[in-house]
Amino acid sequence: MSRCLSDRSIDHVVLERGEVAHTWRSERWDSLRLLTPNWQSRLPGFSYNGDDPDGYRTLAEVIEFIGSYAKAISAPVRNHTTVASVRSTESGYLVRTDQGDWLCRAVVVASGACNIADVPTFANRVPPAIMQLTAQEYRNPEQLADGGVLVVGASSSGTQIAYEIHRSGRPVALSVGEHIRAPRVYRGKDLEWWMDAAGLLDERYDEMDDIARARRVPSLQLAGTPDRSTLDINALTEIGVKLVGRLGGISEDGKAQFSGSLRNMCALSDLKMGRLLDRIDEWAQKNGFDDAAGPPHRLPPTRVEPAPPLGIDLTIGEVKAIIWATGYRPDYSWLEVPVLDRKGRLRHDGGIVSSPGMYLMGTQFMRRRKSALIDGAGDDARDLSAHLISYLDTRPARKMA
Amino acid sequence: MAEATSGANNGVNVAALIAAREALTKAPAAAQFKWRAACEWKDGTHSHSTIEGFYGLGQEQHHKRTFTFDADHPEIFASEDKGATPVEYVLVGLASCLTAGIAAVAQHRNIQLRSVTATLEGDMDVQGILGIDDDVRNGFGGIKVTYKIDADAKREDIEALVAQSQKRSAVYDIVTNPTNVTVVVD
Numbered sequence: 001m002s003r004c005l006s007d008r009s010i011d012h013v014v015l016e017r018g019e020v021a022h023t024w025r026s027e028r029w030d031s032l033r034l035l036t037p038n039w040q041s042r043l044p045g046f047s048y049n050g051d052d053p054d055g056y057r058t059l060a061e062v063i064e065f066i067g068s069y070a071k072a073i074s075a076p077v078r079n080h081t082t083v084a085s086v087r088s089t090e091s092g093y094l095v096r097t098d099q100g101d102w103l104c105r106a107v108v109v110a111s112g113a114c115n116i117a118d119v120p121t122f123a124n125r126v127p128p129a130i131m132q133l134t135a136q137e138y139r140n141p142e143q144l145a146d147g148g149v150l151v152v153g154a155s156s157s158g159t160q161i162a163y164e165i166h167r168s169g170r171p172v173a174l175s176v177g178e179h180i181r182a183p184r185v186y187r188g189k190d191l192e193w194w195m196d197a198a199g200l201l202d203e204r205y206d207e208m209d210d211i212a213r214a215r216r217v218p219s220l221q222l223a224g225t226p227d228r229s230t231l232d233i234n235a236l237t238e239i240g241v242k243l244v245g246r247l248g249g250i251s252e253d254g255k256a257q258f259s260g261s262l263r264n265m266c267a268l269s270d271l272k273m274g275r276l277l278d279r280i281d282e283w284a285q286k287n288g289f290d291d292a293a294g295p296p297h298r299l300p301p302t303r304v305e306p307a308p309p310l311g312i313d314l315t316i317g318e319v320k321a322i323i324w325a326t327g328y329r330p331d332y333s334w335l336e337v338p339v340l341d342r343k344g345r346l347r348h349d350g351g352i353v354s355s356p357g358m359y360l361m362g363t364q365f366m367r368r369r370k371s372a373l374i375d376g377a378g379d380d381a382r383d384l385s386a387h388l389i390s391y392l393d394t395r396p397a398r399k400m401a
Numbered sequence: 402m403a404e405a406t407s408g409a410n411n412g413v414n415v416a417a418l419i420a421a422r423e424a425l426t427k428a429p430a431a432a433q434f435k436w437r438a439a440c441e442w443k444d445g446t447h448s449h450s451t452i453e454g455f456y457g458l459g460q461e462q463h464h465k466r467t468f469t470f471d472a473d474h475p476e477i478f479a480s481e482d483k484g485a486t487p488v489e490y491v492l493v494g495l496a497s498c499l500t501a502g503i504a505a506v507a508q509h510r511n512i513q514l515r516s517v518t519a520t521l522e523g524d525m526d527v528q529g530i531l532g533i534d535d536d537v538r539n540g541f542g543g544i545k546v547t548y549k550i551d552a553d554a555k556r557e558d559i560e561a562l563v564a565q566s567q568k569r570s571a572v573y574d575i576v577t578n579p580t581n582v583t584v585v586v587d
Contacts, residue, residue: 248578260543260577264567271561307543342429 001108001361001377002075003044004385010392012104014075015097017082021066023112024059027136031164032059033224034374035156037190041374043069044381054190056224066374083111087336092357105395106388109335109346109353110361113372114328123324125250127314131321135161138323141168147320148172150256150312152247154179155218158325159231163223165323166241173312173319174236176262177246181269181302182220184230186277187284187293191222198283200276201370202379205350208365215365218327219372221269233266233302244309254315258308266302274298330363351384357391359384409513409553411504418505431458446480447473488541492521494572499546502566512558515551544576 005012016022034041039053046069057065070077081099088094092105117134126132131144135157141164151162154176166172182191195201208214223231237243245259281296283289312319332340337355339347347354350367360366361380370376425432434457440450450470454463471484485493496519507514523544529537550559567573 245577251579257579261567261573264564264573267560268564268568271557271564274557275561 001110001359001381001385002070002077003073004381005388006073006075007044008385008389010385010389012076013102014070014077015081015083015095015102016077016079019067019079020070020075020077021063023114024063024066027114028059029135029138029161029164030059030140032160033057033226034062035220035222035224036192036373036375037224040192040196041065042378043374044378046072054228056226083334085334085336088355093337105392106357106359108359108361108384108388109332111330111332113330113363115331116329117324118327118329119324120247120326122250123322125252125254126322127254129317130314130319133321133323135323135325136328141165141170144170145320146170148318149321149323150175150319151323151325153177153325153327154221154233155325155327156221156223158323159221159233159236160223161323161325162236162241163231163239166236166239170320171240171242172236173242173244173309174233175244175247175258176233176265177259178218178265179233179269180218180220181232181273181299182222182230182276183232183273183299184222184225185228186280187296189293190228191220194280194284195369196375197289198280200279201368201373201376203369205365205367205371211365214369215363217364219364230299232299234300237303242309243304244312250314254313256312256314256319258310258312260310262308263304266304270299270301351380352387356395357388359388409508409511411508411514413505413508415505415508433457443471443483445473446478447471447483488523488525491541491576492523492544495544495570495576496521496546498570498572499563499566502570503548503550503562506562506565506569507552507554510558510562512562513553515553516549517551518549520547521545541576 002012002014018026033056035056037054037056038048038050041048041057069075078099081097084096084098086093086095086107089103092103093107095102095104095107114136117136119134123132133143135153138161144165146169148171149165150173151158151165152175154162154174158174159179162172162174184191186194192201205211205214221232225231229235233243243262245262246265247256248259249257251257277296277298284293284296329344330346332344332346335346337358339353339355339358341347346360346363348360348366351360351371353360361384362372362377364372366372367380367383368376371380434455436455438450438452440448442448448471450472452464452468452470454461456462470490472487472490473483474480474486475482500517500519503517504514521544523541525541526534526537528534529539548563550562552559552562554562
């Protein structure tokens with residue numbers, strides 16, 4: 001967005017509570033790699049030119065990449081500036097920060113969709129002897145005592161964390177709710193390549209039957225595995241991770257209760273993956289990619305044992321730690337403009353927030369399926385900066401009397 | 402009906418359901434329902450239950466007529482078998498909830514159903530309810546539901562109907578997840 005505003009000579013600043021790529025510096029686990037391949041992080045006027053286009057950036061490489069972009073475009077970043085509040089004024093917005101106040105005519109909310117780790121309310125019943133970490137706080141297995149670990153949540157974060165902890169010698173039970181399985185490589189190409197080529201990532205929010213639902217769908221169970229292997233539930237079962245159903249509650253006497261819906265959760269996920277691969281195959285056939293790519297195939301169904309456990313007693317010392325990989329929500333507590341719905345979600349139309357002159361960036365399916373990816377920022381910023389500029393043109397700054 | 406023009410007709414008014422969903426999204430208070438049943442002991446293990454009113458859309462509501470249910474236990478439990486067992490009513494609830502869901506989802510996805518039948522089996526070790534072995538739970542050890550569905554759709558699409566129906570089923574949720582139950586004596 002900063003780049004697009006600079007291109008149109010719009011005077012602006014970028015406020016950053018820490019340093020550029022702050023979330024990547026402070027809220028991710030050590031071994032995390034970007035789940036999109038190197039070639040795919042295309043920012044306006046900036047893309048990958050190294051010799052490993054199909055690789056996945058390490059945490060340090062992501063920080064370096066975003067930092068270099070900020071330098072390359074001379075983004076007017078104010079580091080270590082925490083926004084305390086944003087409120088409406090007659091001519092725009094008043095932004096209060098711990099480094100002074102700003103009056104501006106437009107605000108772009110690019111504070112992220114994953115500020116607060118969502119943890120179920122019954123977490124307060126976890127016995128005090130058990131260590132609890134959110135996926136945001138988890139760094140590596142060395143943080144944990146030896147012994148069993150319950151990882152709650154089987155989307156991208158939960159599966160990667162479960163894999164790493166189990167490999168460290170701590171037996172893991174993985175609580176599986178809704179998730180979407182996806183092969184890392186399909187017919188010889190990265191799944192992201194197919195989704196990009198077939199136009200799936202460019203699908204727009206206003207083309208969807210039910211955009212509210214599309215925005216709630218969990219992210220694909222993809223991991224930036226160095227060997228490009230698929231890290232799905234079957235891969236975890238193979239190394240000995242124990243599958244249990246969605247964590248439905250914890251009883252007062254400290255028993256974790258798992259839903260009996262595990263089989264259906266896995267069936268839904270397999271079916272969704274099947275539909276995605278059907279669309280890819282259909283596109284490949286129509287567009288003459290059948291010869292260039294390997295033959296269509298399907299992954300074996302997710303294996304679920306006949307009677308998965310419905311409970312674990314948390315008081316007997318088998319489980320030493322619980323990792324909550326149960327999703328995130330944005331923090332809009334500083335936003336003192338009435339733009340949130342009753343569930344605390346920002347009301348917007350493809351990133352154009354219901355308060356004039358306010359814009360959103362980087363949330364799930366905001367404008368396009370790729371909106372939450374680095375690769376989605378460019379197209380969204382081009383659209384929204386154009387809207388922002390026409391807003392500034394039609395609403396000239398208030399003249400002083 | 403709106404869906405008559407779209408092909409499939411399973412007798413589910415999806416347009417009305419979607420309209421209700423939109424209306425309740427805007428007025429979540431009206432989405433608060435209370436379902437009720439009354440039960441009276443007759444004799445032995447025989448009881449007679451009635452279902453009449455419920456609460457929803459902000460007011461008291463009534464079924465078109467009162468529905469009644471007799472529950473008992475079979476003769477091998479030294480009972481008189483004047484009705485299905487309570488656990489069989491649970492199977493009925495699960496089957497009818499999933500089946501209604503299949504019809505509604507099929508309608509929404511424009512899939513014509515020709516026949517849908519389900520058979521259900523719940524495993525139970527009665528050493529639990531008889532107090533023989535405290536390690537055995539009272540309830541079902543597991544429930545198996547088997548559907549036979551004849552419809553104008555591919556096998557994957559039929560499987561997707563059944564999976565989506567489970568995802569949106571109240572009774573499936575009730576039997577697969579914990580629920581707080583409060584029993585008081587007036």
